[in-house]
Amino acid sequence: MDLRQALKSDFGIEVLVAEGEGLRTSPWVIEPCSADDATRTQLNVFRGLCRGRRELWRLLQAEPAVDVGNHIHRLRIETISFTADKIFTETRAYYFDVSHVHGTPNAATPPPAWSDTRVSFTAAPQIGWLHFDQTIDNSRDQHLDVTLLYSGWGAKAAIYVYEPSDRPKLQAPFRDVRESELSAVCDHILTLHPTALTPWQPHLVEPFLLRHLLIQDDMSVAGVAVDGAYFVKLRLTYFDDIKMRSLMNETIAELCSSINRPRALI
Secondary structure, three states: OOHHHHHHHHHOOOOOEEEOOOOOOOOEEEOOEEHHHHHHHHHHHHHHHHHHOOOEEEEEEEEEOOOOOOOEEEEEEEEEEEOOOOEEEEEEEEEEEOOOEEOOOOOOOOOOOEOOOOOOOOEOOEEOOEEEEEEEEOOOOOOOEEEEEEEEOOEEEEEEEEOOOOHHHHHOOHHHHHHHHHHHHHHHHHHHOOOOEOOOOOEEEOOEEEEEEEEOOEEEEEEEEEEOOEEEEEEEEEEOOHHHHHHHHHHHHHHHHOOOOOOOOO
């Protein structure tokens, strides 16, 4: 079974790879497609491979590999894997033949996974150590309400972008509105998980107000930010480990940078 068939069969991930092994001497050959589709293929290859290897990963660099040959691109990724008593970090380089691609793919600046002119937030394919899986459109009529799903080994996140249901509340200072919304989110989590532990108070990582909860062996993070007339809500869950806490804090920081600083709801 070749790479394309394996990733489709094992994870439902589509890649436009005709042949190759990702090596300097045998790069993955991307089939004829647009530059954006080629970029998605490059990132999806890593999503599938690292999921199979039970590794977290993030893209470090994407560049033409002129030292190897024309139309060869080199992508470097950092990976992290966990065993019972050790954590392994590795940097790897993989190679792609893009000679059949219409245009020039650039995984370093990929097209957004989702965007909407009504909010400043743009969903990137990679946010820290997590990677975009799918969009779920929950909207009715013209109201914005979407769920964006991300994952990495040992971690998953949902980012919700939606309009507040109670418009009169918008007259209150946005800090009060944000605090009230987070309280409602946490109440719902505690209803679903009544044995969850809440040893930490809500804290600010602007533009998010965050609350950490322990649900059995997992850390669950709830967060709410204000983006114009909309909320951006985060639900992040990962196995609780000191290293994972650090990696997911990096992920939250990167998410924060993708949203304008808080401003009054309009």
